[in-house]
Amino acid sequence: MDSATETVSVAAEDSGARLDRLLAARIPALSRSRLKALILDGQVSIAGAQPARTILDPSIQVKFGDVITVTLPPPQDAKPAGEAIPLDIVYEDDDLIVIDKPAGLVVHPAAGHATGTLVNALIAHCGDSLSGIGGVKRPGIVHRLDKDTTGLMVVAKNDRAHGALSKQFADKLESGLERGYLALVWGAPDRTRGTIDAPLDRHPHTREKQAVRKGGREAVTHWELRETFPDADGKPVASLIECLLETGRTHQIRVHLAHIGHPILGDETYGTGFKTKAARLTPPARAALDALGRQALHAAILGFSHPRSGDRLRFEAPLPPDMARLAVALRG
Structure with a gap:
């Protein structure tokens, strides 16, 4: 229609x-x-x-x-249908499933993405066992990753698991929830680690973006420098940074890293002012960045307590191939 x-x-x-x-x-x-x-x-x-x-x-x-x-827009079916979309399953039991999400996969149906989402894939894989707490368009979804961010996500397969996992994500410090990301960024910080404590709110002029704004919601990111990549003159042109989330706001890492002057490579929303730095990259690194076609951000670590047993679960996912190729090219 x-x-x-x-x-x-x-x-x-x-x-x-x-x-x-x-x-x-x-x-x-x-x-x-x-x-x-x-x-x-x-x-x-x-x-x-x-x-x-x-x-x-x-x-x-x-x-x-x-x-x-x-x-x-034309009316859409209230309930998404299952689709045979391959999933990289890291762990699964009767209560939850942990997947390593690829780039380009939208988490749940929304305007412009009625099909081909992670939810469609999960419905095909799990059938009717997914939690219904998230609603018909977000069954089992406890947290999200941006479309072009890769990495670890946990999905609830029943309402009990959904409630327990959601509580851990809401009470991050008390529950010991661990969410770690790897990002390839422009430049390199002048120290090895730090904390970004800067509130976030909707951008005043571009509503689909977030921005650091006084009076916004509390947002805290802890970061550590993992590797520095020099240009031909030996000056740092890019670096690999690990980020641990204390809070989980929309686009938090992307906005925070741009806020301290080190936006993520390939980020067309928050790193556009750094495109000229690509001239300092070697031809192989420029080609790898062009091939990436997205922000170089990966959810590499996910740790939480099992919603039924209480046992500690912790998962690590290596860099996806496109980010790994970029890192190799940056090393020269």
Whole structure:
């Protein structure tokens, strides 16, 4: 089924109204929360008011004469279907499954990714045993990784396991949850280890991004320098950093490393200002970075208590082949 559209013209008496409130008044078939979600998903545009695909702020004020177009995506099945997508299973029992997620795999269905997700693969592999706490579109999902971040994830196979694992992820310090990442970053810190304690909130201008902002949610990342890669002049052009999460905010490591001046290689969202540094790489390293095509971030360590037995489980996943090839090329 094709998408449908609704068009709203702003009358003189509506000038200055909030976008989301005006649409809620003019399109009563849709709730204000649904309209807000459509706005933030880029499905609402104002003719001539912004470049194509710009995400509008639901609170912006409309003007007399504005023509607003709302695109309504076609309805989708409420429950995702199983798909035969290969999974790299690190561990599995009756309560949980630990997988090593590849790059490019979205965790759960969302706008633009209705199929081909980790959830679709899990449904095919686990059948009806997945926990239902996460809802029909996120069965068993306790935590997430970005689409282009690789590495370890744990998924709950029943509601009891889901509740116990979620509590550990919520009470990270008390539960002893361990989440470690490896990142290839531009430059090298001037010391061997440190802590980034910088609150995060939605970016003030680009809503799909996060930013360090006063008054944001607490975010703490501990890091350690593992290896430095010099350029032809012997100056550090890149390094391998291990990060341990004390909190788990959206894009936390990516934003924090960029905040201290060492954004992740290949990060098109938070590292765009460092593209010129690629000229300092050797031709093989530049080729490996181009081939990577994503942020060089990998969830390498995952440790937690088993939700039923209480036994300590700890898993390590080596660098995926694309990051490993980049590291080798950076070493020269």
